[in-house]
Amino acid sequence: MELRHLRHFVALAEERSFTRAAEREQIVQSGLSTSIRALEKDVGALLFVRGTRPVRLTAEGTALIPAARHALDAAGAARQAVQDAAGVLSGTLRIGTLQTTGHTLPFTAWVAEFALAHPGVDISVQQLPAMQMVDLVADGRLDCALVSLLTDRVPGLQVIPLIAEPIGLVVSPTHPLAGAESVTLEQLAGERFIDTPAQWTIRAIIDTAFRTARIERRIVCEVGEWQMLLDLVAAGVGVSLASTGFDLAAGMGPAVRVVPLAGAGLIRRVDLVLPQGHAATPAARRFAQYATAWASSHPTA
Template sequence: MELRHLRYFLAVADTHNFTQAAANCYVAQSALSQQIARLEKEVGAALFSRTSRSVRLTAAGELLEPLARRILADVENAQAELDALAGLRRGQLRLGLVQTEAGPLALVKALADYHARYPGIDLHVVNAPSSEMAAAVQSGALDVAVVGLAPRQIPEGLDHQVLGTDPLVVVVPGDHPLADREVVDLADLPDSHQLIQFARGSGLRRQVEAAFARAGVEPGQHFEVAQIHDMVRLASAGVGVTVVPRASVHEVLHGGAKALRIADPAAVHHVSVVYDSTRLAPAAAAFLRIFPKVSTPE
């Protein structure tokens, strides 16, 4: 079994299309199909179910996919280990970053410091719901991810470090019945309130729903918004109310809108870095060392 066979296999698995996979791998479709056939012969099972309209993984293909990703990730890490002997002058870091401002953690400064120290490392930064990024670290698709997950929400088998916490606040428009308060309980929200929520699968969504559960109330009618700043702006404009990390409301409130503290001390947004210490590449290990040296704003 050759590494190129696994790369071709994953290209087809990702695109569900032999023509596109061949283009992505810069080979002729006939050559890619031939190599996939050799791989299937070697493993003794068909890896794809092919029809005129679709290409899908078979049971054997579904079994091989995560293994192939880990194998290729291990090969890349091995190359990175060798690069480390040269002083970490080259390599890559596949990093997942939570969308929020992460409260007390200066993520932008961390990236700037890392790039200044290791300019030869290629940074590949992605943003996705925290649960997806944690799963990507498990599979080897990402080296490290900064996620909005509390320790109990981090998948088993991953190492983690809590980088910071940020209190959750309720953002209400200026004419809201609770706007004159400084502190509220989520149970105080009117039954008819419209809740503006963040994307499903995100750490923030989980933490907000957990806060409502502790208050013994349903979150209420809600709709999803992909950007946290838009959630705050919509709440300020009177579309509904929203619950966000305190750091997300700076210079965004308008029209008399207020950010109210939540009485529940457990209503906080956790930010953690997750990684797999058993397969940590030097570029990723260097990134983890940056965090303790990053100053945090008050």
């Protein structure tokens, strides 16, 4: 069983298209097909359902995916171990991050410093919902991620706490609550809410708070992009709840107001997660040093 066959298999499983997988692996489609057939011969089973679009794994293919990823990671770690002896870091670093990270953490500076210090590492940055990124780190499709967690512990992952920010009410300047010193959840009963998708951690925090308080709320619009959410709030479509650490008012000028929540104690945290111990890639462990150093110098963040 050859590593390139496993790499081609994983690419096809993730891309779900022979065309995209071949482009990703920089080979012709016929070469990719030959590689997949060779792997199927090695394992003695069909790995993909023939004739389906998008490409679909068989039960055997689904079973092989975790082991294939682990084998590729182990091979990469072996190469890196040799290069580490010469003080060289190479390979890839796949990082996940939240949309608002750049407003609250020097994420771009960390990436830039890492890239300049390790020119042999290719970096890929993805902005995805936090809960999805945790799953991607856990199964090896991301090396590390800046996420918002609901708990201090995630099985199999190292959690590095970075910041914890209060959640406040965001309204347009003409809203009746715009001039309030603070508001309670009870005062928000009957408001029209603009909110993030259900798989976002901040949405889970807010949903839990209203459910615990037995307050129903109407979500009139869901959007997966913060600037659009703020534009809709500024236009008077509804109100929203967001982290006050993300400088919403500064980002929108006079278009929105941020009002503190009283009594709710809602907090949105940002943490770096990566696999525990040697399960983490060398690049992820090195990148974590930037976040750890920052957290050590900002103990009250």
